[in-house]
Every structure is written in C-alpha cells, then in structure tokens.
Amino acid sequence: MQANGDVPHGFYRTILDHLRDVVFQTDAEGRWEFLNPAWTDITGFEVAPTLGRSFLDFIHPDDRDCLLAEFQSLAGGEKAVCHYETRYLTSEGGHRWMALHARRIAGNHGEMAGVLGTLTDITARKELEATLNREKERAQTTLRSIGDGVIVTEANGRIQLLNPQAERLLGWSAGAARGRLLAEVFRVTDEAGQPVLTEPSECPSDRVTGQGSGVNAWLDRAEGEQMAVEWSAAPVAALGEEEPGCVVVFRNVTAQRTLQQQLAYQATHDVLTGLLNRAALQEAIAHEAARAERNGHSFSLILLDLDRFKMANDKYGHNAGDRVLEAMAERIPRQMREADWFGRWGGEEFLCLLPGAGSEQAVRIAERLRTDIMDHPVPLEENAIPVTASFGVATFPEDAQSTEDLIRIADTRLYEAKRAGRNRVEAGW
Known part of the structure; x- marks a missing residue:
C-alpha cells in the first residue's frame, strides 16, 4: 500500500x-x-x-x-x-x-x-551472427561499432575476445579478460538469482537447439554494481577447429526494465494516492470470490465515500481535496488487517476487500474506520479540514453470489447511508 x-x-x-x-x-x-x-x-x-x-x-x-x-x-x-x-x-x-x-x-x-x-x-546482432560464421576479420570491424556487448570464447570456455561495448558493460578490459573462463567475467544470474553459467567451461546454450538466451537477467559488473541485461549465446567454430567455442551477445536494458516496471505499476495503481486502482481491485475481488467459493469461506466488501467532498474543495481549494484523498490513503490502511486489500474505487470513493470476514466483523471494521476518519481532521496549512464518510457493507455469499451483485449491493447500501444522514455504516441489518 x-x-x-x-x-x-x-x-x-x-x-x-x-x-x-x-x-x-x-x-x-x-x-x-x-x-x-x-x-x-x-x-x-x-x-x-x-x-x-x-x-x-x-x-x-x-x-x-x-x-x-x-x-x-x-x-x-x-x-x-x-x-x-x-x-x-x-x-x-x-x-x-x-x-x-x-x-x-x-x-x-x-x-x-x-x-x-x-x-x-537487433538487426546488427542478426547480421553479426551470420558474419561470425563466415568472416572473422570482417566481424572484428563490426564488433568495434556494434551497440551490443560481444564475448567470444574458445572451445575450452576461455575468453578470446571482447568488443569495446562488452568492455564498457562488463567493466573489464579485453586484455584482462582474455584467457579467463567465461563464468569469471560474464557473471549473470537469472530472475530467481541463480547463476546462468553452471558449467564454467561450457557455452550457455541448449544442447538440442544450440541456442541460449536470457531476458530477465542481471549482470554483476567488475565494479560491484548490478545491471539488467538481455543475452543470447550460440556455439561458433573457427575454421579448421572441430570443437566450437561460444559467442555471447548482451545489452544493457536497465532503463527499459525500469520503464516496464513503472508502466506495469501505473496500470494497477492510482496516480494521486499510490493505492490500487479500480481494475486491480476488481481482479482481486474476482480471485477472492473464486477462492471463497472453492473453500466455502466468506469475504466482505466495504465501499466508502467521503461526505460533502465537493464542499471541502469549494471551501479550501482543489489542493485541499487532493490532500484529503492522500490522507485517507495513509490513514485507512493502518486500521485494517494485514491480509486486507484497499484501494481507490474512483473519485472520492474507496474500497476495502476483507478476505474471510463475515458481516459482523466487516461492520466492526467499518465503524472503526468511520470513527477514526471523523476524529482526525486533515491538516492543511493553518486549517484542519473536518472529514466524515459513509459506508456500505456487503458479504459473500450471504448478500450475493456474484461479484457484480456484491459490488452493486455495497454501492446501494453506501447511498442508503448517505440518505440516512451520512457518517454512517449501512449493512442491510
């Protein structure tokens, strides 16, 4: 959260x-x-x-x-x-x-x-792979200008060549790396933290296809820091040699992987509060419903809406509204259980998913949240903004057998609480 x-x-x-x-x-x-x-x-x-x-x-x-x-x-x-x-x-x-x-x-x-x-x-890499099998001299020129790091080993697994980009990425000079085992210099782990090179003298490629690759890999550089990399490997034999060496091509994808993580985060989280967004909450509810139905358990939803939110915006300014939402995102999770889910449903509405909670427990949690919100006005500069909220509680399976109906019932009860005077919890009792 x-x-x-x-x-x-x-x-x-x-x-x-x-x-x-x-x-x-x-x-x-x-x-x-x-x-x-x-x-x-x-x-x-x-x-x-x-x-x-x-x-x-x-x-x-x-x-x-x-x-x-x-x-x-x-x-x-x-x-x-x-x-x-x-x-x-x-x-x-x-x-x-x-x-x-x-x-x-x-x-x-x-x-x-x-x-x-x-x-x-990867056009340059594709061209390089073909070139290495035809012309070593021509490949040397390509290696010096290619944007990917390239390592070439002999049949015994010892490094024969690093191109300039490999030197920069690895933190090793070509002279210092030459003659060392590939695993000493190309220290790569997979996403589970396991070393890719389990046999130091072998090419990290599949014995059947002859190809090897890693997408979510981490390189331990000579200076000690880690770098996100993608790599591929294939055996390659020099003219006149029966036993193949290996060519490893790799590139720095740290910026790309960071951006992918940010994009994935933003797809499931609200920008203002950092909470789970509606789509992520709907997915969590669907998973919990399937689990509850399979195991014969119950779970509850609490849908809450901040009372007279527009009036607070009009009185204290738009920034006040954002501050109130951020304060709720900070405060409400403190009153919930470790296993509970909480996120922004939309506008000034929030949703709590309570796995294993029956209606009585859900109402107690909702009342605790209601009291805590009411008793702690939100500070803004020299002001203290009073906040209350109305709550609708619905429980699976006693109130509904489907997630759509359960959400609809929680929403209906929320607005029953609004009509009954606000700052209330409505559970259909």
Whole structure:
C-alpha cells in the first residue's frame, strides 16, 4: 500500500521519447494505440498515420503467420508474455530485425484488452551472427561499432575476445579478460538469482537447439554494481577447429526494465494516492470470490465515500481535496488487517476487500474506520479540514453470489447511508 514516489509525469514522457527501443500498446484487435518516437527512428514510418492500423501491416510477409499465432496465444490466454524475433518493414522498402517483448493486458473480466510491449532493433546482432560464421576479420570491424556487448570464447570456455561495448558493460578490459573462463567475467544470474553459467567451461546454450538466451537477467559488473541485461549465446567454430567455442551477445536494458516496471505499476495503481486502482481491485475481488467459493469461506466488501467532498474543495481549494484523498490513503490502511486489500474505487470513493470476514466483523471494521476518519481532521496549512464518510457493507455469499451483485449491493447500501444522514455504516441489518 505504499504510494509511488513524487516523480513528475513529464519524467516518464522524457524517458519514452529518448529510448532507443520502441514502446508500444495495441488494442485487443492488434491495432496500434501508442508508439514512442523510436518507431519512426527505426522504421521510418511516422507515428500519427501508423496509429489505428494493424501491427500485421508492418510485419514482413514471411513472418506474419507466425506472429499472428503468437498474438492469438496472448488473446486466448495461453500465454501472458511473448518473446519473439521477427522482421518489421521500413518506409524505404526494406526491413529491420526486431526482438519483440510483449505482455497481455487483462480487462476487467479477464479478457484481453490489448498488448503492451517493446521492440528492440537487433538487426546488427542478426547480421553479426551470420558474419561470425563466415568472416572473422570482417566481424572484428563490426564488433568495434556494434551497440551490443560481444564475448567470444574458445572451445575450452576461455575468453578470446571482447568488443569495446562488452568492455564498457562488463567493466573489464579485453586484455584482462582474455584467457579467463567465461563464468569469471560474464557473471549473470537469472530472475530467481541463480547463476546462468553452471558449467564454467561450457557455452550457455541448449544442447538440442544450440541456442541460449536470457531476458530477465542481471549482470554483476567488475565494479560491484548490478545491471539488467538481455543475452543470447550460440556455439561458433573457427575454421579448421572441430570443437566450437561460444559467442555471447548482451545489452544493457536497465532503463527499459525500469520503464516496464513503472508502466506495469501505473496500470494497477492510482496516480494521486499510490493505492490500487479500480481494475486491480476488481481482479482481486474476482480471485477472492473464486477462492471463497472453492473453500466455502466468506469475504466482505466495504465501499466508502467521503461526505460533502465537493464542499471541502469549494471551501479550501482543489489542493485541499487532493490532500484529503492522500490522507485517507495513509490513514485507512493502518486500521485494517494485514491480509486486507484497499484501494481507490474512483473519485472520492474507496474500497476495502476483507478476505474471510463475515458481516459482523466487516461492520466492526467499518465503524472503526468511520470513527477514526471523523476524529482526525486533515491538516492543511493553518486549517484542519473536518472529514466524515459513509459506508456500505456487503458479504459473500450471504448478500450475493456474484461479484457484480456484491459490488452493486455495497454501492446501494453506501447511498442508503448517505440518505440516512451520512457518517454512517449501512449493512442491510
């Protein structure tokens, strides 16, 4: 229930505008709803005329069927995330290879509302992978200019080459790293904190496919700090050698991962208070209803609305209203149990989800909240703003068998409390 930091909205806009990766969102039909400027930088297509068109219009014809199948897997719920490498068309008639990382956006009832994700231009990496198997001398030139870090090892797992970007990312010089085992220099853990390189002398690739990769990985740099990275690996043999060495390609994705976390947070949290928003609360209620029905338990909802909120705004100013909402976000959770859920339902309404609570316990909690709100006016500069709230309580399954009816009953009882004089708890007794 901790609020987000006071970071201006323009800060995130600035990050989006300057990222090298494309950040996108589509609707449930796959039509672009948002693209950052990197889309134009990479493909040459302007953002404005692209919005509203299907993402398939910009996929290489040979790749469309496969990518459509991935999209349908997200839409059907078989996958929650998608990682795929494919070719996107450019305005000049060519194409660029992109690494697609996409996440399904769930609607209020579990259906897919759209897709949120990023596109990373991996054209240079794709070209490099082919080049390394053909021409080592030509690859050296590419390695010096590529934006990704590249490590090449010999068959015994000892490092043969670092490109300049790998030196910068790892914090190792090529001379100091040469001859060391890959695991000594490329110290990477997965999202569970487990080392990726379990066999120091082996290439971190699958024995069947010959490929290896990691999306949610962390690199321990020589200086001690950690960096979020994405990496891929494949065996590569020099001419005249039977045993293959390994090429590892990796890149710093710290800014991208931070932004993805911020976007995911903002999708489920209220901007002003930092509390869970309506969509997140609806999902929590649906999960609790399924659990309660499966285990034969009850749970309750408390819907509360601040009384005469508009009058406080009119008397003390709009900032006063925001301060009151923030004060409620700070105060109310202190009176609730550890297992309870609390969030902003909308406007000046808040909702409490009480797992395992029957109607009598829910009413006691609501009365405690009502008294606490009434007894603690909200300080604002030299003023103290008096606040009261009205409460509607509904319990599953005694009041309703569905979440929609339970929310409707709580809402009805809330406004019965309003009509009865406000600053009351109404539970239908």
